[in-house]
Amino acid sequence: MNRDDFPILNSGIIYFDNGATTLKPKCVVDKMIDYYTKYTSNIHRGDYDNAMKTNEAYDEVRELVRDLINAKNISEIVYTSGTTESLNLVAFGFFKKYLKKDDEVLINKAEHASNILPWLVLQKEIGIKVKYIPLDENRELTIENIKKTITDKTKVISVAHISNVIGDIRDIEQIGKICKEKNIYFVVDAAQSISHYKIDVEKANIDFLAFSAHKMMGPTGVGILYGKKELLDKTDPLKYGGGMNQNFESNGEYVLKTAPIKFEAGTPPIAEVIGLGEAIKYIKKIGVDKIHKYELELKEYMVEELSKIPNIILYNKNSKSGILAFNVEGVFSQDTSVYLNHYNIAIRAGNHCAKVLKDDLDIKNTCRVSLCLYNTKEEIDVLIKALKNSKDIFKVVI
Amino acid sequence: MDKETKREIILDNYQNPMNKGLKDDKSYILKNTNNESCIDNIDMMLKAENGVIKDILFDGEACAICTSATSIIIRNLIGKTLEEAEKIIKNYQNMINEKEYDKELLGELLVYDDIYMQPNRKKCALLPSDAVERILEVIRNEN
Numbered sequence: 116m117n118r119d120d121f122p123i124l125n126s127g128i129i130y131f132d133n134g135a136t137t138l139k140p141k142c143v144v145d146k147m148i149d150y151y152t153k154y155t156s157n158i159h160r161g162d163y164d165n166a167m168k169t170n171e172a173y174d175e176v177r178e179l180v181r182d183l184i185n186a187k188n189i190s191e192i193v194y195t196s197g198t199t200e201s202l203n204l205v206a207f208g209f210f211k212k213y214l215k216k217d218d219e220v221l222i223n224k225a226e227h228a229s230n231i232l233p234w235l236v237l238q239k240e241i242g243i244k245v246k247y248i249p250l251d252e253n254r255e256l257t258i259e260n261i262k263k264t265i266t267d268k269t270k271v272i273s274v275a276h277i278s279n280v281i282g283d284i285r286d287i288e289q290i291g292k293i294c295k296e297k298n299i300y301f302v303v304d305a306a307q308s309i310s311h312y313k314i315d316v317e318k319a320n321i322d323f324l325a326f327s328a329h330k331m332m333g334p335t336g337v338g339i340l341y342g343k344k345e346l347l348d349k350t351d352p353l354k355y356g357g358g359m360n361q362n363f364e365s366n367g368e369y370v371l372k373t374a375p376i377k378f379e380a381g382t383p384p385i386a387e388v389i390g391l392g393e394a395i396k397y398i399k400k401i402g403v404d405k406i407h408k409y410e411l412e413l414k415e416y417m418v419e420e421l422s423k424i425p426n427i428i429l430y431n432k433n434s435k436s437g438i439l440a441f442n443v444e445g446v447f448s449q450d451t452s453v454y455l456n457h458y459n460i461a462i463r464a465g466n467h468c469a470k471v472l473k474d475d476l477d478i479k480n481t482c483r484v485s486l487c488l489y490n491t492k493e494e495i496d497v498l499i500k501a502l503k504n505s506k507d508i509f510k511v512v513i
Numbered sequence: 514m515d516k517e518t519k520r521e522i523i524l525d526n527y528q529n530p531m532n533k534g535l536k537d538d539k540s541y542i543l544k545n546t547n548n549e550s551c552i553d554n555i556d557m558m559l560k561a562e563n564g565v566i567k568d569i570l571f572d573g574e575a576c577a578i579c580t581s582a583t584s585i586i587i588r589n590l591i592g593k594t595l596e597e598a599e600k601i602i603k604n605y606q607n608m609i610n611e612k613e614y615d616k617e618l619l620g621e622l623l624v625y626d627d628i629y630m631q632p633n634r635k636k637c638a639l640l641p642s643d644a645v646e647r648i649l650e651v652i653r654n655e656n
């Protein structure tokens with residue numbers, strides 16, 4: 116659907132790498148060009164017309180984000196450079212202070228590097244214990260296994276809402292409920308879900324939520340950290356400088372501004388924040404539920420068709436998002452992706468930044484198709500046809 | 514070399530690579546090479562005696578280009594002196610990187626003489642040569 120909004124599609128590319136980054140609709144790009152060609156200026160510093168216009172365009176986005184995830188207040192919405200920075204801010208700005216030796220943080224092996232490494236660093240630095248919630252036979256995260264892994268020492272559960280390799284949708288409302296009952300902090304990585312699935316931070320009792328604009332049809336370079344107000348108040352910034360201080364003196368005294376501004380030192384990616392706002396408007400206009408329903412339909416069609424090809428191995432047939440991991444039997448995933456490039460099909464080959472999943476997946480590298488609303492059945496048919504001809508793979512790639 | 518011959522050599526070395534599988538043997542020197550820009554990941558181990566390469570083994574998960582290049586390099590280097598090996602590696606790297614090189618030295622490695630046309634695969638072809646280069650450096654420093 117909405118293919119006309121994405122000028123890049125005119126090139127004929129079949130873009131199935133949306134888990135890495137999505138394409139951008141023209142309205143998002145135009146909005147950013149407007150800022151660069153009509154009213155460029157810095158934020159919060161000028162009294163002239165363009166500066167005021169920039170302030171307005173920039174500040175308005177916080178409300179759009181708040182509304183998207185149903186946060187209570189715009190002061191709970193921090194602009195960051197992306198999911199990675201958001202999760203690092205959570206780990207090092209908040210938990211480094213509040214966790215103690217032997218406190219347990221529960222993650223799982225299907226998480227992205229950005230939701231594993233910061234915890235591993237804290238494990239080394241302050242002696243917390245990182246524990247992996249076991250995945251089930253479909254490599255999915257279940258409530259039952261979460262419950263089984265929780266102990267008296269569990270202080271944090273940090274999971275992706277949708278995993279970027281397996282594509283299973285975690286029941287965050289249920290997990291949030293458990294966390295509330297047991298007094299556990301709940302951190303959610305929404306990088307893969309934010310534009311495909313409805314999120315309500317209040318209903319799911321989420322303490323911190325992270326996502327990136329570039330995976331939701333917005334620009335690169337900007338993302339969001341949502342944090343409950345009382346937690347952000349206790350979180351320390353990772354960056355210090357202009358814009359985030361109230362006052363500082365040569366004798367060493369300083370006072371910082373309050374959240375979210377205290378986390379946003381320096382000139383932010385202004386055009387990108389404005390672009391993010393436009394992307395949110397775009398998603399809302401279509402409706403997240405409609406997007407998810409359509410993508411799931413596409414995925415089910417793709418699974419049905421690919422299952423008919425004997426030498427295709429599917430790893431996550433049943434997961435309910437638009438992510439499908441597969442391999443052509445006996446072919447290294449990168450060779451498959453080079454082959455598909457000859458059909459102008461863009462997919463991803465690799466371990467998808469989930470390097471510890473290889474322990475469980477008995478195979479290190481897979482091909483991944485990740486869908487977005489502008490993909491079509493016709494595009495999937497081209498993929499199917501190419502994979503049906505896969506005995507020619509080496510004629511093409513070598 | 515025509516395209517069909519090249520493809521046959523590459524495919525043959527990919528599907529039946531030379532010396533795949535490592536040994537637990539301290540007389541070899543081992544290096545891992547992990548392609549930072551793609552996903553190939555191989556270990557190579559090499560044994561030299563009196564300035565001559567006696568054996569090279571490898572293992573790992575890698576694409577057709579990387580695996581075949583590893584196999585052909587192994588075929589070419591076993592039995593060569595360390596100086597000869599260094600020269601071959603240097604010339605091979607020059608070929609991949611579109612610099613001047615001596616064709617006479619490279620034998621079947623010439624199947625990759627047009628790999629520069631696929632820039633994303635240059636790294637795959639270079640990976641085994643990086644590993645060998647690092648092993649040769651260790652040997653040079655030992656002596």
Ligand SMILES: Cc1ncc(COP(=O)(O)O)c(C=O)c1O
Nearest residue numbers: 197198199227229275279306327
């Ligand atoms: C589940 C998940 N978390 C985090 C990230 C990191 O996002 P970014 O690179 O935008 O910081 C990604 C991106 O691939 C992801 O898929």
